[in-house]
Amino acid sequence: MLEKALDPLVPYPGSTEVPWKSRCKKCEMVLDPGPTLHNIRGSQGGCGFCAERGIDPSKPGYLYLVVHDGHQALKWGIANLEQRLAQHLSQHWRLVARWNFDLTRDAWAFERQIKAWVRGQGIPKALAADQMKYRGHTETAYLSDMTLQLLSAYIESLTGRCPESPKPRG
Numbered sequence: 527m528l529e530k531a532l533d534p535l536v537p538y539p540g541s542t543e544v545p546w547k548s549r550c551k552k553c554e555m556v557l558d559p560g561p562t563l564h565n566i567r568g569s570q571g572g573c574g575f576c577a578e579r580g581i582d583p584s585k586p587g588y589l590y591l592v593v594h595d596g597h598q599a600l601k602w603g604i605a606n607l608e609q610r611l612a613q614h615l616s617q618h619w620r621l622v623a624r625w626n627f628d629l630t631r632d633a634w635a636f637e638r639q640i641k642a643w644v645r646g647q648g649i650p651k652a653l654a655a656d657q658m659k660y661r662g663h664t665e666t667a668y669l670s671d672m673t674l675q676l677l678s679a680y681i682e683s684l685t686g687r688c689p690e691s692p693k694p695r696g
């Protein structure tokens with residue numbers, strides 16, 4: 527468990543086939559049901575959330591804000607590889623702003639707060655899963671529902687700092 531950065535939250539369930547409730551030490555997500563010891567020993571192992579997103583929350587990363595003129599939509603998200611942003615940019619998303627973090631875990635926490643704030647206003651997702659080649663549709667909104675200026679300002683107040691570059695525009 528510890529080799530895979532998982533903290534057991536309950537005693538060993540007594541079988542390698544029974545899910546073991548645990549907390550991922552990288553993203554701090556509680557895995558309930560957790561992985562079974564059998565799976566952990568296998569090739570995949572570890573936290574499914576971290577694996578699925580292809581990010582390492584314990585490494586430097588960034589929170590980004592991009593816009594798509596064709597869809598008239600904005601998107602926020604996190605990554606710790608430049609490649610991730612490049613994927614979206616290749617699909618005609620434009621970078622509006624980014625905030626760098628020493629730990630992607632901190633960016634992740636902000637990402638969740640942003641989602642709660644946007645959805646809490648009754649603003650729906652702008653895109654469906656099949657419209658995004660590189661995923662991440664759950665962090666989108668139409669510009670008619672949420673402007674770049676408003677979301678940038680919210681993120682600045684949330685993080686307590688201005689974006690690195692480029693500056694928000696428009």
Ligand SMILES: [Zn+2]
Nearest residue numbers: 550553573576
């Ligand atoms: Zn994790």
